[in-house]
Amino acid sequence: MMIESVGIIGVGMIGGSLAHALRAQQVCQKIIGIDADTDALAWALNANLIEQGWQQVADCPEVPQVVIICVPVASMRTVFAACQDWFRQCTAITDVGSTKQSVIADLQAACSPLPTNFVPAHPIAGREQSGVQAAVPDLFTGKKVLVTPTAETSPESLMQITELWQQIGAEVEYMNADRHDQILAATSHLPHALAFALVACLAEQTETPEIFRYAAGGFSDFTRIASSDPALWRDICIANQPALTAAIERFEETLQKLRAGLQTQDADALQSMFQNAKNARDKFTQS
Structure with missing residues (x-):
């Protein structure tokens, strides 16, 4: 009707x-x-x-x-x-x-x-x-x-x-609402926060014009969502602070593993991390 x-x-x-x-x-x-x-x-x-x-x-x-x-x-x-x-x-x-x-x-x-x-x-x-x-x-x-x-x-x-x-x-x-907020913190709110943070980090460097001048497709793809409304995303991040904070902490643990692999030149650890990430994303995009 x-x-x-x-x-x-x-x-x-x-x-x-x-x-x-x-x-x-x-x-x-x-x-x-x-x-x-x-x-x-x-x-x-x-x-x-x-x-x-x-x-x-x-x-x-x-x-x-x-x-x-x-x-x-x-x-x-x-x-x-x-x-x-x-x-x-x-x-x-x-x-x-x-x-x-x-x-x-x-x-x-x-x-x-x-x-x-x-x-x-x-x-x-x-x-x-x-x-x-x-x-x-x-x-x-x-x-x-x-x-x-x-x-x-x-x-x-x-x-x-x-x-x-x-x-x-x-x-x-x-x-339920709790599960929603956990999932969206990981799949939407964290990616937006990371995109904003990366661009903000690069923008603060003295060689910023040169960095952006030579940015390739990967940078554009990763940071596209940093063009979203900053006030809107500020409010979303604050509203979902508990779940987003937990997602950031999990991501920091993965970054620490990445940093450790680089510092020790552990090719096997880096290959395993990158391969697992590729497999997970390929499975997601093909489903």
Whole structure:
């Protein structure tokens, strides 16, 4: 059954891509955008991504049937507080935050007890570009969406959000919030932190212009994600600090083994490390 209306809070790259996809797949009759940035709302209206645009939740004259919160994790608590009336009226509310335990904790602080119609979710999709102008209709096609329902999440709301993601081409998987944060710390948050750290390290050297001038494809491939929004990733790293810190510590242990192999010129140890890494990545990319 087609959803009557979807409210998207945060009309940026993710929120705009959702609007694109919902429109393309005719998932809902109406899309309402809410964003403090009037330029973003104007762009989305002109691009026919939304029917209505409001700067604040309180400005919106109607309550959407389904709400998707697409703001940075550091802004979640403020948005939850503004949505308290909507939690009592919407059939389902979800988010796209890159951390899940912090989002659930922010909801608990703003709306205790936890609403039964809230379905935490995280689409494993993105781009280095930000803003609604970077939105694309196929961002979520074939991508995984990790849904981490709370103990209070109702089966009806869970099903509605699951079907919404499936209708725009995503593959939905379920896990608990703690496991989500551990996995994403290792596979997403740590790689971003390392890319930022490497470029920052090189940028501090006196011969920086020459280093970047002769950087080859490997440097570009490894550091591509360092072009992501620094403030967004700062907040993600802080929100997932326990799991990310643990991932950094494990990585430091591997770096120490690499350094020891180099210092002792242990070719067998280096070959074993590099070969194991290649085998693991080849298996991952071929699956």
